[in-house]
Amino acid sequence: MSEEQLGIRLSEFVGRTEILNEAEAWLQSPDFRVVFLDGSYGIGKTRLLQQVLELAKAQSNFGGVPNRLVDFYHFSCHTAEGLARAILAAFEETASEKYFGLCVRSLDNLEEARMAGGSGKAAQCLEDMLRYCVEGLRQLSEQTGVLLLFDTVEQYVYPGQLGFAPAWEWLKNWVFTLPRGAAIFAGRSEGINALKNDASGKAFLSRSLDLFTPEETRKYINAVAREHQSRTGQPLSFLDEDIDKLHRASGGRPIWLALCLQIRACNPEAFTALLKGQPQSFEQGVINSLLSVPDLGETLKAAGRVPRGLNAELLAGIRGISRREAESALGGLGEMAFAKTFPNDERIFLHDEMYILLQKYVYSDAADAADRASAGQKIYRYYKEKRKQKDEELSRRYRELAQPADEQVNRSVKGAAAALRELEMERRRLKIEMVYYRLRYEICKDTSNQDDPIAAGLKRYYRYAHEAATSGDDAILRLLQIELSRFLAEQEAAGFWQPFMRGLLLMNEFWLKAASGQQDPDNPSYEEAFESLQQIPSLDADQCVILQALLKTWRGTDCIFSKSANYRRAKELLSSAIQELSREVDQRLEWFKNVVISLAYRQLGYLNRILGDFSSAIVNYQQGLRYSRRVDFIHEEATLRNDLGFAQMRNGQFVAALENMKDGLQLRYQIAIATRIVLSYQSLSQCYLESGVYEESRRNALSGIRVAEAIGFARGVAFGHYTYAEALRRLAFAESSQNAADYLRDAQEHIDHAVRLFEDLGEQDRIIDSKLEQACLYRDRLRAADADSSMRKSWFDRSNKQLLEVAKKAKEARIAYRQADAMCNRIWLGYYMGDFEFAKQAIKDFEELDVLKPYWFSGGRFNDEGKAGSNAQLWAQVAKFCAAQGMIALKEWEQAKSDEKLRTAARHLTLAMMYNAKFAVDHRGVREGRRTIHQALVKLNEQELSRLCRFVLETEQNESVPAELCQFQKFLQDHALWFVDKQS
C-alpha cells in the first residue's frame, strides 16, 4: 500500500460491536431470525455482513455458513431461478453443499431442457429446482442452522409502480419459516422499509446502522494507520485535529472516510479546500481528486459507464489501451474502497454511491457528450464482438458435431453438452447486457445518422425476447423484462417510446408461456392485455395498432400450438393482424410493424401447412420473408426460409425447397441456435428423402441426430432417427439387394428408437408418422425375406396390424394424407406378399376414403381439382394406389397372359404416372414404383410391349388424359420401351 492508496479497503473491522454481539446470539439460539438491517449509502452494510459471515465461520456449533453474500445488485438474482442459483453458489464448496444435491441435479436438468428447446419440461425442472433449493435450506437449517446474507436488497424494490423483483414472491414464502439460524437483509432504508411493509404479519427484527461516532472514526483511521504500517513498514499517525477534520468531512460515513483518506493522501490542499466547501463542492472535489489520479481516473470513469461490470478487455476497448495495461489499471481500481468485486468474477463494479456521484458530476454534464459517445461506441463494439465470438464459437462446435470426421452415429457427443451450455449462458448474459447498454448509449453507425438509442435498444429487446420465446429460453425472457421495466421506470419524461415500452411489456407473459410450451389462447390475460393497451396514456395510434397486432399474432400462434388447437380462430387472428398492419405507420415504428407482420405471415404459413394447403403456405412464407428482409432479423428469416422450403417440398418443388432449406441452415449456423440447426437438418433430410437422394438424406439425418443428442433435444433425436430409418429402407432397394437385409435391420433399430422417443414426447402426429414408417419397414422386411422364409407371414401380420392402427389414428387426428398413406401401403403389402385377395380388399378400403373424393379422375377431369389442390400429398397417395393396382394386374397377366390384364395394367400405370405428375415429377412413393414397374416391363418381349403401348394410348384417349400428364408414355419412351408403330 503506497501512501497514495489509503482509500483502499481495510481488512480490519471497526466498530459495530453491539450488532455483532447480537448476531452471535442469533447464531447460538435455537430459533430462526429474519433481520432487516437498514442504513444509508456507504455506511458499511456490506462490510458488516462480511463480518457476520466471518463470525459465523468461527462458531463451531453452527453449520450452514455460506462462503459469500448474495448480492441483489445483480439483476440475475431478481428472478427466483437466479436467486436460487446465487444461493447454490453461496454454499458451493462448503460443508453444506451436500444439502443441495437434488437442487443441483434439477438445475442441470433445467439447463438440458432449455438447450433442448421449448417444452413443458423446463418449467417442471424449474419448479423442482426451486422446491429442492428450499428443501435443502430447510434441512440444513434444521440440522445445523443456516445463515443467509442478502446485500443491496433495495435493488429488489423497483421504482415507480413496478413493485418488487419477481424473486421476492418466492423468497418471502419460505424465508420466514426456516427453523434455525438467521437471514439478514441489508439495504438502504427506503428499500428495507418497502420489503418490511410487504412482509407485515411475519416475524422479523429490524436493526439500523448509524454513522460512525467520532470514536469509531478514530478507530477506523488508526486501523488504516496500522494497516499501512504493517504493509509498508512505514509508520503513520494522525493528529487529533486531523481526525476531527476527517470525521467532519466524511460525516462519519465509512465510504466517505475512505475517500477522504484517499484525497488527503493524494492532495492535501484539495483536502483542505474540501473541508471548507459546501457539500456539493465537497462531492465535486472528491471526484476531481479521484479523476486526477493518473490511470485510476480514466479507469474509474470507464467503470462508472458500465454498471454491468468492467473487465480488462472492455476497459482496454474503452480507453484504447493494451490488454495488459488494462489489467493493471483494473487491478488498481479493484483495490479501492469504493470498488466491488465478486468471487469467480473478473469484473469490477463500483459502490452504488460512486455510480451516483459519477453520474451527477461527470456524465450528466453537457461536456461529457463526446466522451460518452466514444465510450458508448466502444461498449457497443465490445458487446457486438463478444456476442459474435460466442455465436461463432457455438456455430463452430455445432458444425463439428454435425459433421464429424468419422460417421459413427453412436459416438458419444454428450461430453460436448456442458461446454455448450456454458457458452449459451455466457451468450445469454451478453444479450441482456447489450440491451441494457443499447437503451442508454447513442451509437454512431453512420456519421449522417442520428441514433435513437431507445428505439435501437427496444429493437434489440424485441429481437432477443422473440428469439427466446420461439426457442424456449424462459430465463432470458424474465431478465429482459426486468431490464426493460427498470429502464422504463428510469425515464423521467414520457417521450415517444415510453408508452410503447409499456405496451411491449404486456407481451412478456405470453412469451414466457410460449417459451415453456404452455401456450393458451384462452388465457384471460389476453383480454386484459388488449384492455390495458387502450389505457396506456399517450399511446400513439400507430403504436396501438402494432401492439394489438402483436398480441393477436401471438394469440393466433397459441391457437395453433396449444393442446386444444383451434385453427379457425388462429386464421382469423393472424389474418386480422396482417390486415391491420397493412398500412403506413410512423417511420420510427416501421421496424416493429415489419417484424410483426412477418411473424404473422409465418404463422399463417405454418397453419396452412398443417392444414395441407401448401400452396397458400408458400405464398405466406414468401410474404413473411419479404417483410423480414426489411428488418434484418436473421432468426426469423432462417425459420421462414426453412419453413418455406418445407412447404415447397410438400408441394413437390424439390429444387427450390432444397435451396431454401440450405440457406436456412446457414443462417441458423450464423445465429447458432442448436434446436433450429437440428430442425434444419431434419428438413433437409426429409427433402432429400422425398427427392430420392437417400445418401444425402441419411447424412443430414445423422448430422441432426448428433447435434440433437449433444444438446439433449429429444424431439430432434427422434426426428433424426425417423428420417434416418426411412433413408436406409429406401437405400435397401435402391442399391444392390445383397445389402438390403442389412440396411433394413439397421433401419429397424432406428425406427424403433424414434417411435419410442415420439411416444415419450406424446406428439400424436409424429407417433403416426413414425409408426407408419415402422409398418412400411415390416413390409419391406417381408419383401427382402427369402420366399420360403417363415418370417414372411409374421412381417405381413405386423405390418398390416400397424397400418390399420396408423390409419385409424391418422383419421382421428384428421391427418388425411397419412391415413391414405397407411391404407395405400396395405395394397402394396398384399402385392409383396403375393396375396392379391388381400390386396383387392385393401383397394376397396382405400377407394372408400372420403378424403379422396376430389381426386378421382373420370371423363378427362378430376372430381374437384380445386379442392384436391389444397392437399398435394394426396395426389401422390392416389398415384401410389394406381401403381399398386397396375403392378397387381401385371403380375396377374404374367400368370394368365390375358390381354385384359395387360390392358388393366396399362390403364392403372398410365393413371399412376398422371397422378404422380400432378404432385411432383419425382416423388419417392412412386419413384420406387417406377423402378418396380421398369423391372417388370423389361421382361416383356417386343410384341407384348407393343400391345401394352397400344393399351396406354387407348387409356389416354378413353380417359382423356391431358397431354402434359401422359407421363407413362414418356416413361416408356425414356426407357426405350415404346413400341408403337406411328401409322397404326
Place this chain on the structure above:
Amino acid sequence: MREQGERDNLYSVYRSNEFVNRNKEIERIMKFLKERQRGVIILEGDRGSGKTALLLELFRRLNQMPEYRPFFVGLFPYSAPEFEANPNLWLDAHQKFHAGQILELLKKLAQYWQVEIRETDSVELQKEYLARELSLRSAAGVPLLLVDSIYECDESLRVELETNVLMPLLTLERVFILLSGRGKRPIWGRPELQNAEIIPIPPLHKEDVSDQLKKMNSPRPSAEYEDIADLSGGFPLTVRVIGSSPPEVPLSRSLNQAIDVLLDQALSEEAKSQYADIRHHVEKMSLLDIPFRIAEIEDYLFPGDPEKTGKTDKLIRLLLQSFILRYEGKGYRLNSSIVYPIRKWLEMSEQQSDLRKYVSALEQVSQQLQERYPKAATWYSRMLPSVRQTSQLN
C-alpha cells in the same frame, strides 16, 4: 530543438546576487522560526517560481545567524558556487541524491551538529543513534534541515528520507525542517509534517522582473524588460532563461528555451523520453479554452490515427503524473504555469503559421463536435474563444 547543455547551465547554477524580492515570504518564515520551538515549513510554488532560490537564500541568511545550525540538502543536480566550501551542504552538480547516500548524510549531519555517534553500516541504527545523541546534545544552535525538491523525487526516496532522516529529527524538542516542492504532497507519517506551515511562492511583479534582470546583468536591452516580464509571467526561472540569452537571440527563441526548461523540470522520466511529442501536444492542448475530455481532443491531437484514443489516454496519464494537468469538474485542464508561456510563445510572429494551423484544426474539431452533439453545442463552441481573438489580432 532542445539545447541541452546551454539550458542546463541556465538553471543548474545558483547565484545569490540574482535573488530578488521575497521579503514577505522570508519575513513569515523568520517569524515562524522565532515563535516556535520546532516545526516544518514547506515552500510551495509552480515550477520556475523560485523555490530553490528562496531556500538557498534562506540558507545563506541562516548561516549568518548563530542561533541556528542549518544544513542544506539538494536532491537534484545543480550547483551553488558560493557555498561550495560549506560543510553544511549536500549538493551534487552531476547526479541526483539516492537512497544509498542516506547513511552518509546521517553521518554528515551528526558531524555538523556536533554530536558524536557510533558509526554503523545500518541506516536503521544510525538514525536511532543520531536522534538519541541530538536529544542529549548540548551544543549551541537549533538544528535546521533544508531539503530542496523533496516532492519531485521518486516516491521511494521520499519515503526513505522521511523515515530515516526527517522522522528521527522530528523527535527532538528543538528542530526545524524547511522543505520545498510542488505537486502533490503526500499524507505524512508525522503530525508535524501533516501540519506544516505552507508558504506559497507567487510569480514576481513586473518591477521585480526588471530587478532580477538587472541583478543578473542580463545582456538583453532594458527596452525589452517589460516584454520579458510579460512573456515570463513573472516566473524567475523563465526570466532567467530569457534574460541570459544574448541580445541578438530573438525573444521568441529564448522563450522557447524557457518552455523546454519548464517542461523538462516538470515531466516524469517516462514522459521525458518522448519529449518532442509531448511538447508538441502540450502546445496544442494549451490553446483549449475549456477543460477537456479525451474524446473531444483525440481528433485534434492525433488526427486520422486509429489509435488516437489510446494515445490521448497515455498522454493524459503522463501529464497527470507530471502534475501539469488535473481534472477540474468538467474535464482536464493544463496547469496555467505551462499554458501561459506557451500561449505567449505561440502568439509570437515566428509561430504564427503553427498557431493558425492549430487554431484551424481546433475550430474544425469544435465545429464537428457542435454538429454531432447539438445538446452540447454551447459548450463545445467555447473551446477556443480567446485564441480566436488572438488569431484575429494577428
